[in-house]
Amino acid sequence: MATETWLITGGAGYIGTHVADLFIADGKDVVLLDSLYQGLESRVIYLRKKHNEEIPLHVVDIRDYTAVENILKSQTFTGIVHTAALKAVGESVEKPDEYKEVNFTATVELLKLAQKYGVKKFLFSSTAAVYGSPDTTEPCKENGPLSPISPYGSTKLDAESKVTEFINAPGNSGSSFRFFNVVGAASQELLDNSVENLVPIVLGKLNKGDAPVIFGIDYPTADGTCVRDYVDVRDIAAAHLTAANATKLIPAIINVGTGRGASVREIINLVLDAVNKSNTEVIEAPRRAGDPAFLCADVELAAKEMGFRSKYSLEESIRSLF
Ligand SMILES: NC(=O)c1ccc[n+]([C@@H]2O[C@H](COP(=O)([O-])OP(=O)(O)OC[C@H]3O[C@@H](n4cnc5c(N)ncnc54)[C@H](O)[C@@H]3O)[C@@H](O)[C@H]2O)c1
Incomplete structure (x- = not known):
């Protein structure tokens, strides 16, 4: 079989390099595109050494449509894994236009170019933020209520519908994966360098000698703190590989989580244990607006339609960071 090439x-980025790592290990060629706005060339250098391969990296802004077209026209791609995005929820409120340009408009343009150059498979990085702030302790189902509360979530939801149109065109396939809170790393070189998720936030505080903060201790959850679904980045990569190798069509929208919830307090305690600082003071602050008590994935669709379930426990994910 001819080698597949994926853009x-x-x-x-954090997730993009983990997907690349697994795809290469599976015998696929990958071509990387990143503006290096948040991505790190050092991660790519690590992958080149690890796999002893010249992995092309195009340092291109996804909004530079001529440059993106030049890449797509230069060779045949089996599929595109589209993770490039701006993902800071708070920042998206300050810069809604930029979030729309990068997360929505550039996705639409990429889909048009994929269609033009005969790329048949498209895997889009969506997010649990499309569910907004549900007032329930039921896991979110893909066909359940959608109500993003930030421009970040809205731009991803709008992009999903364009991805679905592409996937529904004859001969095309793929999915929008709604990732929940992504944690862990396959190696130290591929760690998450953003401060959007709880674990990097807690680690950042500890590194500076500051106390971790819990926002809200009076939620209707077992320990009063918010519960989220933390899924290992290696599982996220595995879901992409499963989809890339699927021999039948998969649903256009799939949650990728664990189906298990962990509370903010549990996470902070796990991190403190991992760094031998279990006696560290933890600050309890008032709730933040818009934080739902409970946001976890219903993962049955991924299991049923794609044969995919996450493998890593939260403890393994936290341990992988050290
Ligand atoms: N990490 C999570 O918990 C999580 C959860 C849900 C969804 N997601 C989604 O997964 C995807 C990957 O997230 P990540 O955690 O790897 O973040 P990341 O910031 O590490 O990766 C995103 C990459 O996109 C690049 N990028 C940003 N703007 C660009 C532009 N204009 N042109 C080209 N490249 C650009 C960045 O440089 C970065 O390398 C994103 O779409 C994000 O919305 C992530």
Whole structure:
């Protein structure tokens, strides 16, 4: 069988490099595109050494449509994994236009170019933020209520519908994966360098000698703190590989989580244990607006339609960071 070649946008990012790592291990060629706005070339250099391969990295802004077209026209791609995006929820409120340009408009343009150059498979990085702030302790189902509360979530939801149109065209396939809270790392070189998720936030505080903060201790959950679904980045990569190798069509929208919830307090305690600082003071602050008590994935669709379930426990994910 001819070697497959996949274009990975955001290919120097946290998730993009984990997908690249697994795809290469599976015998696929990958071409990476990243503006290096948040991505790290050092991650790509690590992958080149690890796999002893010259992995092309195009340092291109996804909004530079001529440059993106030049990449797509230069060779045949089996599929695109589209992870490039801006993902800071708070920042998206301050810069809604930029979030729309990068997360929505550039996705639409990429889909048009994929269609033009005969790329048949498209895997889009969506997010649990499309569910907004549900007032329930039921896991979110793909066909359940959608109500993003930030421009970040809205731009991803709008992009999903364009991805679905592409996937529904004859001969095309793929999915929008709604990732929940992504944690862990396959190696130290591929760690998450953003401060959007709880675990990097807690680690950042500890490194500076500051106390971790819990926002809200009076939620209707077992320990009063918010519960989220933390899924290992290696499982996220595995879901992409499963989809890339699927021999039948998969649903256009799939949650990728664990189906298990962990509370903010549990996470902080796990991190403190991992760094031998279990006696560290933890600050309890008032709730933040818009934080739902409970946001976890219903993962049955991924299991049923794609044969995919996450493998890593939260403890393994936290341990992988050290
Ligand atoms: N990490 C999570 O918990 C999580 C959860 C849900 C969804 N997601 C989604 O997964 C995807 C990957 O997230 P990540 O955690 O790897 O973040 P990341 O910031 O590490 O990766 C995104 C990459 O996109 C690149 N990028 C940003 N703007 C660009 C532009 N204009 N042109 C080209 N490249 C650009 C960045 O440089 C970065 O390398 C994103 O779409 C994000 O919305 C992530």
